[in-house]
Amino acid sequence: MVIDQQKMQSLSDRLVQDEVKGRSPWADARKRFWRNKAAMFGLTILVLVALFALVGGRFAVWSNEELDFSVMGQVAQMGQPSLENGHYFGTDNLGRDLYARVVQGTQISLMVGIVGAAIAVIVGALYGATAGYVGGRTDQLMMRTVDILMSIPYMFVLILLLVMFGRSMSMLFLGIGLISWLDMSRIVRGQTLSLKNREFIEAARATGVSSFRIILRHIVPNLLGVVAVYATLLVPLMILTESFISFLGLGVQEPLTSWGALISEGAGTMNYGTLWQLAFPLFFFVITLFGFFFVGDGLRDALDPKER
C-alpha cells in the first residue's frame, strides 16, 4: 500500500495551521454581549448620545451664550422649536438657544459621570485590592474606615463641601469622587479575598511567581469583570448625583450647564407653556440612563452567564 505522500503533507500542514482555536472566557463573554439585544440597544443609544455631545455643537446655529432678542419676552409664542430660525429645540426663558445648551449640558453631565466613575474605579480598586491582599489587621482597619464613611449621609456632606469651598467644577468632581469609591472598594476587596486562596493562585505561588506578578497576571484580570460591570453602573449614578446637586442650584454654575440644571430650569418655567424647555433635557437624561443600565446589565450577564 502506497501512502499518498502529498495528501499526508497537506493533512499535516492543515493540522499545523488550523490549530484548534481555544475561546477565552473574554471571547465568550464578548459573543454573549453582542447577542444581547437590550445591551446592543443601550450601546447604540450611548454612541448616539456621545456623538451628539461631541459633534452636535457643529450644527448649532446659535451659540449657547447668545441671546436671541427677537424672541425675548415672548418665548412662549416665538421660542418654540423650529427649523427656520435655527432654534431646533426652541429657546430657554432668556432667549438662549436650547439646542446649544443641551449639547453643552450633555458634554458636562457625561464628563462628570465618566470622571466620577474613573476616580471611583481607581481609588476603590486600589484600596480594596490592597485591603484584601494584605489582610489581617490592616484589612480590618481599612474596612472599618469604609464602614464609618458609608454611614455618613454623603449628599449632605457633598452639599457642605460645595457651599463651603465654592461651587466649582473641580470641587464637584472631588466631592463626587470622594464618596463614590466606597462601594467599589468593598466589592474589589471581597473578590480579592475569594481569589487569594484559589488553587491557581496557590499553584502560581508554589512555582515561585512573585506576588507582584501574581497580582498583575492572576488577580487583576479576574477582578476586571466585576470592576467593568460596576463602573458601567456607576456612571449613571454619578450623573444622577450631579443632576441632583445641579437641580438644587448647587452644582454646575452659569454659563456652564448640565442636565440637572436644565431640567430644573425647564421645571421652573413649565407653567408658562414652554414645555420643550423641560422635555429636551429630560429626554437626553432619561435615554442615557437607560443606555447605561442596559449596557451594565448586559455586561454582567455576559461575564457571568450563570447569574441570569
Next chain:
Amino acid sequence: MFAFILRRLAVAIPTLLLLIVFSFVLMHLAPGGPFTGERALPPAVLANLERQYGLNDPLWLQIWNYLYNIVVHFDFGPSFVYPDRTVNQLIAAGFPVTLTYGALSFLAAVIFGVSLGVVAAIWHNSWVDYLAVGISIGAQVLPNFVMAPLLVLVFTLWYRLLPGGGWSFNDPSFWIMPVIALATSYMASIARITRSSMLEVLGSNHIRTARAKGMPEHRVIIRHALKPAMLPVISYLGPVFVSMITGSVVIDIYFSTGGIGKAFVDSALNRDYAVMMGVTILIGTLTILFNLLVDVLYAWIDPKIRY
C-alpha cells in the same frame, strides 16, 4: 443578640463623633463666615458677635462646648442668621413634615416594590413578569427631581386634581405627590432585587421538597420562599432610608413642604453653621440608628449571620 447590639452601638457612637468633628472643622476651614455679608459690619460689632457665639475660642473648646450642650442639655444652640430662633425650634418645625412624607414613601416603596417583585417571580416569563420588569426599568430612570416636575405637570397643571405645593397635616392631598416622587425609583430597585432573589429561592431544594409534600402553592410562597427572599431587600433598606431623607431636600424645595431639607439648603446658602450642623447630626444619628435596626433585623431573619 444583646451583645451584638451593644457592639454595634460601640461602633456607632465614635462614628457620630467623627461626623460632628469633621463637619465642625470643615466649616471653620471654609472661607467666609455667617457675618460676612454684602455690607461689612463695623469691627466692634463683629467682635461682639464673635464673642457672643464663642467664635474666638480655640477650635477644641468650641467643639467641646458644642458637644457638651448637645449631650447634657440637648441644645444645638441658636441659629446664627435668625437670632430669635434656636436650631431646636427650626428642626422641630420641619422634622415632623419630613418624617411624615418620608415614612409614607418608604412604606410605599417597600410594599409596592416587594409585591411587584414577588408577583413577577411567581409568574416568571409571563406577561405579568414582563409588565413588572417594564415598570421597574422605566421607573428606575425617574429620580425624585424628575418625578416632581412631571407629577406637577400632569396632576396640577393639566388635570388640576392636586395642589402643586404646600403642606397640611390634615389634608392628604398635599402628601400624594411628594410621596410618589420620592418612592418611584426606589420602588423600582426593590422590585428588581425582590424578583431576582425570589427567583433564586423558588429554584432551591427546600421549595421543591415543600411542593413534593403537596403543600399548596400559596403556603409554599408565604411560609418558605418569602423569608429567605427578603434578605437582599433588607440589606437595601438602609440606603433607601438615607435616600428618602436626602430626597427631602428636593421635595422641600420643589413642593415647598417646609421640611428639614429646606432648613438645610437655606442654612447652607446663608452659612448658618449652627443649623447645618444640627441637621447633619440629626440625619447622621437617624442613619446610624436605622442601619443598626436593619442589621438586627437581618440577624433575626437569617440565624446564620453572626457578627
